[in-house]
Amino acid sequence: MRIGILTLPLHTNYGGILQAYALQTVLERMGHEVCLIEKKWKPFRLPLWKTPLVYGKRVLKNLAGHPYPIFYEQKVNREEPITRQNTDLFINRYIKRRIVDDFSELKESDFDAIVVGSDQIWRPKYFKDNIGNAYLKFAEGWNIKRIAYAASFGTNKWEYTAAQTKECAQLLKQFDAVSVREASGVDLCRKHFGVEARHVLDPTMLLSAEDYIRLFEAAGTPKSPGTLLCYILDETPEKTAWINQIAKERNLVPFRINSKVEDRTAPIAERIQPPVEQWLRGFHDAEFVVTDSFHACVFSILFHKPFIVMGNKGRGLSRFTSLLSMFGLEDRLISTATETKSFETAIQWNGIDTILDTLRQKSKNVII
Numbered sequence: 001m002r003i004g005i006l007t008l009p010l011h012t013n014y015g016g017i018l019q020a021y022a023l024q025t026v027l028e029r030m031g032h033e034v035c036l037i038e039k040k041w042k043p044f045r046l047p048l049w050k051t052p053l054v055y056g057k058r059v060l061k062n063l064a065g066h067p068y069p070i071f072y073e074q075k076v077n078r079e080e081p082i083t084r085q086n087t088d089l090f091i092n093r094y095i096k097r098r099i100v101d102d103f104s105e106l107k108e109s110d111f112d113a114i115v116v117g118s119d120q121i122w123r124p125k126y127f128k129d130n131i132g133n134a135y136l137k138f139a140e141g142w143n144i145k146r147i148a149y150a151a152s153f154g155t156n157k158w159e160y161t162a163a164q165t166k167e168c169a170q171l172l173k174q175f176d177a178v179s180v181r182e183a184s185g186v187d188l189c190r191k192h193f194g195v196e197a198r199h200v201l202d203p204t205m206l207l208s209a210e211d212y213i214r215l216f217e218a219a220g221t222p223k224s225p226g227t228l229l230c231y232i233l234d235e236t237p238e239k240t241a242w243i244n245q246i247a248k249e250r251n252l253v254p255f256r257i258n259s260k261v262e263d264r265t266a267p268i269a270e271r272i273q274p275p276v277e278q279w280l281r282g283f284h285d286a287e288f289v290v291t292d293s294f295h296a297c298v299f300s301i302l303f304h305k306p307f308i309v310m311g312n313k314g315r316g317l318s319r320f321t322s323l324l325s326m327f328g329l330e331d332r333l334i335s336t337a338t339e340t341k342s343f344e345t346a347i348q349w350n351g352i353d354t355i356l357d358t359l360r361q362k363s364k365n366v367i368i
Helices: 014-029 048-063 072-083 085-094 131-135 162-172 183-193 209-218 237-250 276-285 294-302 318-326 349-364
Strands: 002-006 033-039 097-100 113-116 145-151 177-180 228-231 254-256 288-291 307-310
Touching: 002 014, 014 033, 014 085, 014 276, 014 294, 072 085, 085 276, 131 162, 162 183, 177 183, 183 318, 209 276, 209 294, 228 237, 228 276, 237 254, 237 288, 237 307, 276 294, 288 294, 294 307, 294 318
Parallel strands: 002 033, 002 113, 033 097, 113 145, 145 177, 228 254, 228 288, 288 307
Antiparallel strands: none
């Protein structure tokens, strides 16, 4: 079948890139012809009528000691290609895409099926288009298969308006199969959409560690410069002290595998995101992982690395609890750096792999 994948736009987020790569790879191994549907990135522009007010506020912010680029849009447009140069190399090399200016350009004859997912595609604040299009509003009336695979709301709180809820419920009821990434998503679909959904693995977990090792070996990626992998999305002094303490207690050398890509005030050289292959190699080389990222938990499990995760409430906490409960690893989650837990008990990887093999088969069975 000719299958389109609809997910969040790919940029510098490693988890977002790799879940798209994994889902495409799995579908291709099933014998399908696959491409990712993506809207063309457009330069940021401020509406002319807003310009005086917005610029004025930014000037006041700077005078008050809160540095903020006055010409933010121009800065983003200038720096975006630079910060994502490495991740774009991976995307262009490994992910087949159909890039459109608008979803209305797509035609029924282009696809036999469209798979929606994964990542937080059903979270309105992350899906920047009309949220109805995350439920294939643009394909209403088409005679195609509609599949939601591991789609995520990102949170167990309902963030839709009444109008959005009504529209998306009607659209989702036209789907042939619905699965979600978090257990809480099953409840949200039932309660707000009147649709039964299945709980499945994130696409990245449908591939093995060996699949990812082949990627960084093919790129000739050098060995990581340490033994304690630190993948922190939201840096704070508390987390830095936490990492240093763990490094000291375990006699490990900390290393980071991400840049300050989201910090618009940082020098551009510090914001260039390292290659995807380097990120993957970090998990292979690490002896221990500390993180506040969902996908870092996923790859710690795939690569059999002991880890601690600090729950990231702002980005969605239910993702962590759902993933860890699948494997009986809830004790790996802490809420603050001052929380004391013993992590000396070794993770029983044989048992984890048995669970993973079972979940993989069940998850693959619901894709197509």
